[in-house]
Structures are given as C-alpha cells and as structure tokens.
Amino acid sequence: MTGGDTSTGPDGETDELPPGPDGLPVLGNTHQYLNQPMGFFDELAGYGDVVHCEFPRIDAVAVFHPEQIGEVLLEQGTYERWNFDELKQLLDYEVAPRGLTFTRGEKWKQQRHFLQPMFGLDRLEGFSSAMVSATERLIEGWDDGEEVVINEEFSGLTLSILTNSLFDFDLGEHRQVITEAADELQAMANMSGLSAVEMLLPSWVPTHGNRRYERAMDAFDETVDALIEARRATPGEYDDFLTMMLETEDDHEYTMTDAEVHDHLITFLIAGHETTAMALTFTWLLLATHPDQRDRVSREATAVLDGPPTANDLADLTVTEHVAKEAMRLYPPAGMLFREAVKETTLGGYRVPEGTKLLLPQFTVHTDDRWFDAPEQFRPERFTDARSDGRPEFAYFPFGGGPHQCIGMHFAMMELKHIIPMLARRVEFELLSSPQPETNMWLTLQPSEDVRMRVHKQ
Template identity: 40%
Template sequence: MSEPRTTANDRKQSAADADGNTGPTRAPIGTPPPGPRGLPLVDSTLAFARKPLEFLSSMREYGDVARYEAFGREFVVVSDPGLVEEVVVARDDEFWRGEFEHEFGDLLDVEGLFFAEGERWRRQRLLLQNAFTPARIRSYADDMVVEAVRLVENWSDGEVVDIREAMSTLTLRALTRSLFDLELGDGRADRVRRWVHAMGAYSDSEFFGARAVLPTWIPSRAEREYRRATADVEALVEELVAERRGSEADGDDLLSLLATGEYPDGSRPTVEEITDQLQLFLLAGHETTATALTYACWLLAGTEDVWSRLEREVDAVCGDRDPTFADLSDLAVTEAVGREAMRLYPSLPFLQREPHEETVLAGYRIGPGTTVQLNMYGIHRDERWWADPDAFWPGRWVADGEDAEGDERSVLADPDDRPEYAFFPFGGGSRHCIGMRFAMTELQLSLATMVRRVDLERVTESIDPTPKISLDSGPVEMRVRKR
C-alpha cells in the first residue's frame, strides 16, 4: 500500500501547532482514527440506528476525527469547523458526495443536481442558479405570504394542530406555485402532493427504517406506491414541459426556466432531466424548510420573552399589513429565530463526503470508500463555539439587541470569535445549497405572517428528533390562539 498523501493544509497545521496555536488535535501522519469497537458482525449499526444523534455526540469522546463501522461500511465523524472547511472548501476536489448518499439517489431512481458530479454538476448548476437570483426570489415572495395567510386563516381559535404537518403543507404549496405555477388543490398539483408523500414514506422505510437491514427482494408496499406516484408525476412534467415550450410567455417558475433554458453548449434539458431536477427540488425544498419552521414554532412557544420580542418587531415593521420581500432586512429578530432553530435542529444533521483516494485529515488516514460524516448537529451544539449551546437564544445572532443586555452569554456571541463553519445548515463550499436564499426568505416571511395572526401554545411538551429525509420531529401538536 502506498503512503497516504499529505497536503499543504497538513504541513501548514503542523507549523501552526509548533507555534502554539490552537485548533483540532492533529495526529502523527497516517494514524488511523480512534473509535468504538462495536459488536461482532453488526459493529455499531444498532447503536447508530437506535439513537443516531446521541451516537454521533458520543463520538466526541474520541476526538474531532473518530471512526466507526456500521451498515457494512466505514465512517469517519468530523466534529471540528476548521476540518469541515478543509473538506468542503480548501480540499473540495479531493472529495465527492460518496457511495452512501448515491445509494439514496439509486433507491429513489432519480438523478439531478444533488447527486451530479464533475462537469455534469457544473452545467446543471449554471442553468439552475438563474432560478434563485434575488429578482426571481422576489417574484416568489408574495406567493409565500399568500400561502401562509391561507393556512393560518383556516385555523380556528383554540384548535390543536400538528404543526409539522401544517408546515409541510405550507412549504409544499409555496413550492408547487414557484416550481410549477400551480396551486395545490388543482387536480394536477394533487399528483405532486401524492408523489412527495409517497417518496417520504418509501425513503424513510427503505433507507432509514427497519427495512434498511432487510434483504432488498422482500416486497414493499411503500415502494409500489412510490413507483405509481412517480409515473404520475413524470407524465405531469412531460405535459407541462410541452405546454411551456409551446407557449411564448416567459414564466417565472422553475419549470418554465428549465423548459425554455439552454446549457452553455446550446443544448436543452431533456424531459427526463427536468423531471429529476423538479423531483429533487420538491423533496429537499419543501421538507427542509418545513422542518426549520416546525422547530422554530415549537421553540418560540416555549420561550415567551422571545415570542414577545418577535411580535414587537413584526408590529413595528409591518403595522397592519402582511410582510413583503422589502421588509426582510428589517426583520432581524425573525431571521435570528430561524437561524437559532436551524442551529439547534439542522434539517440535515450531518453532511457526507468520500475521498477519491486515500488521504489524510488532521494527520489521520482516511481510506477510499470511507464515508466522512461532517457532524453538523454536534458542531452546532459544541460549547467551544457556542455559549449555553443547548439553549434556544436568538439573541446570540443579534447581540446588540435588547435581549442581550446584561446577559453573560453575550460576551461569546460575537461571530468574529467563531469559526465560519461552526454554523453551516446549508452546507458550504461550491456545493452549498442553491436554494439557501429561497429557504431563508420563506422562513422569515412565513414566521412574520403567522406571528401577526396567532399565538401558539405547546401541547407536545417534548420532542425526540430522528434523522430521516430531514431531522424529523415526529408529530408536534400546538394549540392556536387567534390574536
């Protein structure tokens, strides 16, 4: 076996360590990462499957780079922001998304930007980024508010709602309008809704549930329902692409952009490519924002002073009208609430990468085929970077605000003292989430719209998040009080 190659980053860190600078602990070059031994035959599979977040947190006992085996493969957990930045920025060309994540794409039988690599990814990204410019997102903002108003006004005073289901409905409606220019409730849009729900049920059972360790030949009702729903959506997209290409109108929705757009070489996306892109945006775009909104509402309902401050901000900025895109820069507390919810409960609690060939990270040898897990959940709750890390405290994002005055935590709230990748809910580097601006816009506008109309009280007193497609909260019941 050849010697694992060192990089300029390893040599630079060795020099920094010699000067007494702090940073992640560096092992002698080529050392295998430490980690738990696991059980015979199954290694750490059961420990991870039972309590994945607790298991990843326990890996900190072994340091910022720790190894375990599960599901028949090797994993290395990275729990330091500087090392995360190495992987996704400084050494991005050494890593790809890896077999573990591509198995998810294979399971769902979809391709697209999320799973693409190399030149194929670059040309897709170039085409799709035109849908997420500030001007495009401004054109989607009114629809986001309209859908939030519709949702909240259908609630009754005193009604108990499952906020997770409600936020999923809200974000799916907003996405269906911005991606397809269809309103949910339209017969064609209902096909989209059925497909999204079928995909969630199928991926949860096959990839994250008990069936993940069962033979693939065992029949699955969830798979049959997903395949039927997928065929319906594929037929819908083919129909809509033909409509868009036959029309001279320039639509603002993503489907119109894809149907009429061209790659740099002048070729146009095929219907199959458009279908794959839209399916992935529907899944990731509605699920992750719904997750963030769910946790934000639940956390707010348990923190009366933060809710009161949020109300005061929205009243001061919006008065007796609904929020608009132009208000976003003034809704600082609203943004802070969203950021703090994503810090505590990131929609994707870890990112995964795989080295193209054997390499070294912080001195530890990382072999090809190893899945590198960037421990977002653990880093977001690490006391080295966050004061009172398990507390919901939006004031850390607006440290000069009224709720930071006299709070001893505010001395650690200065982002200049925190590594950039101590907070990375949208990933980072060249492959950061293309829909980040869209998601933050929807998060702020939806929260501000709801706060104008209702108060929420917790019925579900505790939550036990579980990684699935996103960080699933389980049912979250809340009582509505109309303002």
Template identity: 30%
Template sequence: MDLLTDKNIPFGPKEASEVEEGPQALSNILNLFHQYGDIYKIYSERRNNYTYVISDPEMVKHVLITNNRNYEKGVGIDRVKILLGNGIMVSEGDYWKRQRRMIQPAFHKRVIAKLTDDIAQANETMLSNWLTGNKEINLTAELSSVTLRIVLQALFSVDFQQLEKREGVNPFALLTEVHERNLVFAMKFRALAKTIQEIINLRRKERRVEEDFLSMIMEAKNDEGQGMSDREIIDEMMTLIVAGHETTASALTWAWYLLHKHPEVYARAKQEALQVRNVHLRFHHLEQLPYIRQVIEETMRLYPPGWLLTRRAMQDDVIGGYHVPPKTDIFISPYVIHRHPRYWEQPDLFNPERFDASYRRERHRFEYFPFSGGPRQCIGDFFALVEMQLHLALILRTTDMEILVDEPISMEAQINLRPDKPLFARLINPRN
C-alpha cells in the first residue's frame, strides 16, 4: 500500500532508485532534478521507504531551521556512528544540545585567531619539504596530511608533538593513508581511542591544562556544572579529527584543481598573496586577502565537500505544500542547489567574482550553504575558512605549482565530494 496516495505528494520516478550511494549517485540526483524540479520523491528498495529530494532554498530553510526539531539526521548516519561514536556529528536531542554548548566556546573567533601560527607552521614545514627537490608531489595526500596535522595540533598541541616524537610516526596517519571508509577502517580508527585516553590520563595525573581544544573540552561544564565523561570526550575528539580534516582537504584539492584550470584566477590570487610576501602571516592579514577568500567560496560552490545532507522526518509535516509522513527521508544537496540555474548565472562556470562584495546580490540563506545551516551548521566553518585562506596565501606567495592531472577528473561522491583520483603537482621554481 502506498501510504502517500491520499495526500498531496510530490511526483517522482515510478521505478525505485538509489541516489545516496555508488558511482552514479550524484548524476542520478542531478538527472532527476532536471526532470522533476525542486521537489521529487523516490522510492528506495533497500530502505523500503520514500525520500523527498528538495532543491528549493525555502524548503531547505524549513527543514534545517524553521521546523528542524522534526528532523533527525538521516541516511548514512549509522555508518558515521560506527566511526565517530556518539559525537556531535551524530547525536540528537538534548544530549546533542548539551554537548554542542560545551564544545562551542572552543571554536570562538578568538581561539581560532590564536591557531594562525600553528596553521602557518604546518604549511611551511610541508612547503620546505616540497622545496628541497624537483619531486612530484602527491597533492591529494599532502593536503590530507597537512589538514590532519593542523587539527591534531589544535586538539592536542604539545601532546601530539610528543606522541609523534616518541612513536616516530603520526599515530593518526591511517586517516590519510587508508582511502576506504569501511568497517575495517572503522575498527582501526576506533583503536585510536586508547591513544586519546592516554593523553587524557596523563593530563589528569599531571594536573596539566593546555591552551588547546582537549583542555577546553575537559574543563567544560554543562548548565548543571557537570563535565563530560572520558568516553564522551573521546567521541567528540574523534569527531573533530574526522570532520575537521577530510572536508577541508577535499575543498583545498578542488581549489588547486580549479586554479590550475583558470590561470587568470591563479595569477590574480598570486598577486594578492605577494602583497603579504614579507610578513609573518597572522590572523589580521586575512583581511588583505579577499580574493583568495572568494576563490575558496567559489570552489565550495562548485564542489561542496558535504554534497548531500540527509534528514529523517519524525512526525507528519508539510514541505512546500506537500505532505511529509513520519520516517520520510529528506535529501538536500548543496551541490545541486549551488548550481541551480534559477539562482546562479552560468552555474557551471568558475567565477570567484560572484563572491565579491560589490557584485554580491542579496541571496537567500540557502542558495549557498557549504557548511549547512541552522542548529546543525558546521561548528568548524570559521576554522576551515581561516585554514584554507592561509594555506593558499602561503603557497602562492612562495612558489608556483603546476598541477599534473590526467584529465578528465571526475567526482567521487561518497561522504565527501572529492576527485576520483589523486592530484599530482610539481613546483616550477624549487630551490634546487
């Protein structure tokens, strides 16, 4: 029986289709959008239920903000849970709210501003390795590794450095070395919980408080004056490690690819970076790099790492005049909306000017939302923007990079949207 037949329900294909997984996921979602428009319904055999795919900013606002209490995280979240336990990416309700409130202060602008030196240093170390030879650089791997180091430094500061010194390797490196995100990976990753527990134990024993995220979270108290349990702290740390580096690495990989494809943009971004050539880059210099910021924003318009947001209705609802029965899955694709022809002129064209203050028209909040929106908006958005802007400025002002790509590059739309093969690069002016 079709539970939806007596109500106003969206159109959609008669045959079942899977749009959240597999190599065809993104093209399926796009094709169906072109066929059915801003809202359509699909039936999933695997899940034995209906999904509404919405691509209208007002409908998105309804789900993510106006009636967000009716929507929990949806398809795919079980797999993320295996990896991240009950961290804020996956938790719900009052528990999520309590955890988010305790973690939020760690992401205050003041705290992020202080990370500038660490971010610059991680990039400079990477650069000096690149500069010591005319080697081919696996850019995808390098970006993954540098963003991982940055987040680990932000979380564990001195303990991360000591751990690496002691073990001779970065114990979290499997995150960048293993590409698949399957159960085997999840098991290995969860084993790192022990490492985090050891750091927590050591800090407690030494009564040591550092200026980093771990200490902020260990010290945080909820409204009743209670702190987090060790298990909770570990889950939140795991969450920040994963959420904090894969997305940023994907966005930067796409940025380099687009800069390579658009030499005029590359030249302008480089010129801007050269204006801060002789200074020790600090937080306040970012204001002087507006074009680089636009490059990043436009990159995430075309290639939003979080290309698919999933929610599940808990109670009946109405979206855009259509009835939403409980348990309906809702898919929202920033990728589709970021290229929606109603909102974007020449939507497939890479044009950072779109984000220039003088060019910018009034936008609906959900025409552009690479970091999602509403209460579940990315907690690390500002961190990521600062990190990416610094990275591009530091590299562009120091060297010229030639990207060696085997065209065509396609998109691999898994949890993250990333290029389907590694990007390689070579410096044009290495030191020797």
C-alpha cells in the first residue's frame, strides 16, 4: 500500500500521502486499471475517500467523498482542469487545444465569459422549436416494427438539434464526417485490452487505428473550416453561436482568433451531442426495463402537454426530469472528471503535491450507499425535492460543478425534457439487447455493445 508515515507540521498540516494499492515499477497501477477500468475505482474506494494511484509519469488521487469533491471543483486557485499535457506529449495527440475544454487561467476566463451568454435562459427558449422538429423527424422516419440501434439514432438526433439551434445549419453531407470523427475520438479514449496498447503508441506510429484516426480528424478539420468560411461569406444573415464568435472584432474586451473559433466549433460539435445522446440511450434502456416508470412519464406528458413541448411546459415535467436525473446517476455521461493541483495542498487530511492529478469518478460516487438507498436500483423518485434536500451537494454531479460546470447543462436538460415526453407519447420501445449492458469509460460512458430496440408506434 502506498502512503507514508504521518508527520504533522506546526499548523496541523500533514506530510502523509493518501493510501492506495501497490503498483509495479514504472507502470504503477496501469495493469490494474487496464484489466478492468471501471472496477479499478471500486477497488480504490476500498482504501478510503482520498486514494493515491500511479500511472507512467502521472501521480493521481481518486476522490470519493462529496465534501472533498466539492473542494476540488470549487477551489479554482488550488485546482485547475487537467488538460492532459503529459499524455498529449507522450502520444502526440492534440484535439482542439484552444477550445474551452483545454484552455486554463485567464484565457479560459475570457472564453467562458464570452461564450456564456449564448446559453442564457433567454436564448434557450428560442431553441425549443429546433428540438421539437428534429424529434418529430426522427419519429416519423421510423417504421412501425422497425429494429433500430438506439444509441446511433440518438446520436444523430442530438447532433441535428445542436447544429440547427446553436449553429443554424443543416449538416447534409458533413454529417458523416462529424460522426466518424466522434467515433474515432471515442476509440482513441478506449483504455481497455488491445485498444489501450495501440492507444499508448504515438500518433506517428503507422498502426491501422492511427491512420484511421488521422484521416477522420483531417476530414473533420476541413469540414469545420468549410463551415466557417461559408458563414463568413454571408455576413448579417444569421444570429447564432458561430456568427457571434466570428463577429468579435466589435468586442473591445476580447477578440476570438480564427484558431479559437475553429477549436470551439470542434469542441461543441463533439461534446455537445455525444453526452446527451448517451443520457437518452441509458434513459430509454432503463424505461424499457421499468414499464411502471415509463407509464409515469407517458401519463405526465399527456396531462401536461397539449401538443409538442414548449419552453413554458418544462417546469411542469417533473417526473421526466427525475427520470433523466436518475438515468444520469446510474450512467453519468461524462463518467469521470479530471483536475490538477496547481500548488501543494491538503485534501481530506492528506498531502497532495503540486502537479497531482485528481480523478473524480462519478460512476462510483453516484452509486455509493452512503448517499443513495439501494443505489443499484432505478428509483427516479429519489430526486424529488424532499429526498434531494438531505443529500450532500456533490454526491451527484453529472455536469460537474464550480467555475467549470458544463456550459451546456441547461441546454442538455432542455433537450431531455423535450425528447423524452415526445417519445413516450408516440413510441413504445421493445428492448432486443441486454437489459444491463456492460459499460466502457471512453470519451463518454458508453454501452459496450449497441443498444437495439424495436419501435412500436402508438
């Protein structure tokens, strides 16, 4: 077990590192993680709430208690987002380095301040029609009795909503390019078995996976550049997220460079649809195996909605909201958050040296029986106000928290509260694949196999 002897300084500070499992020379705990990535964190949780682990060139601490998770997420001067510099140098991989995901410090503050108004409630209300139209097209495109791969269907749906609402364009022939890039990024983040071995090779090694990845990302870069140039050619015709980024010359406080616009577009096109698609996939997987809860959603939709949902209806769709939140508790789309200690500190009574990476595994914390009764069971009612009030704030954090809380949180919840009731009123899904699929911690939390369902229209 790692962790040194306790030594307390004059101010009560400790020199003891957190406990944790023994590792191998150089490799640390890599072999344990690769053997079972998600199960590895269950093992770590057995050592306590603040646990040390090691990987090549990386010292890490996994955090399992809401109090310490809150410290990590809220104390911006002590912890920053880990931007994976060590891995990028080792693997020679870099995706959208100037986008909101990987910038830090003052540059990140400028970007966040500039982009946040696009996700204000006044803007979100205008996206309702795009969400309804895309969902109606999806439902109408299904034949009664058709077998569908629901994770792929929802990925296409959320990508369509994103591009039509935030960017006001129809992807057309560009759709496949973006989908392939998203698939390759997911595969690149797959840290299990042979995929992990290949992933650990630098991008210049001509493996089949590396060549496929480079082709997909080159095509994605070209597509994004084409979309930007097309918008530049039509000044004054649009009032959307992309136009706002391109018209920064009139903003004297902050001007966004062409490279930043390019990287933001990549970031939102990937992250903005994959996480919501996974939330929808697991929500309907759970509803298909819990018909009583599915009936509750359907009854609420009938009682609240006269037609398609509008922004004014969403506050009354409480059952739908509880179902979506419970699905994201059991299957948090992001899976895990990452931070870095930018100065030496203490956490949970243990010393955390500068440069330590902090791992916040939502999929483990969300199923801790200290915070949730019968945590493996699907119980949406646990998110009623009365039951939520007594729960620690960061026992549940699918969108993160603090300054870096997901900028698209309200947009994503709005999508879920439009799509779920529309489907519940018009479609019954018959599950054809496993009711409890294994999951993989990739770029997002993914089912290990496609989720197949048969569509029965109502």
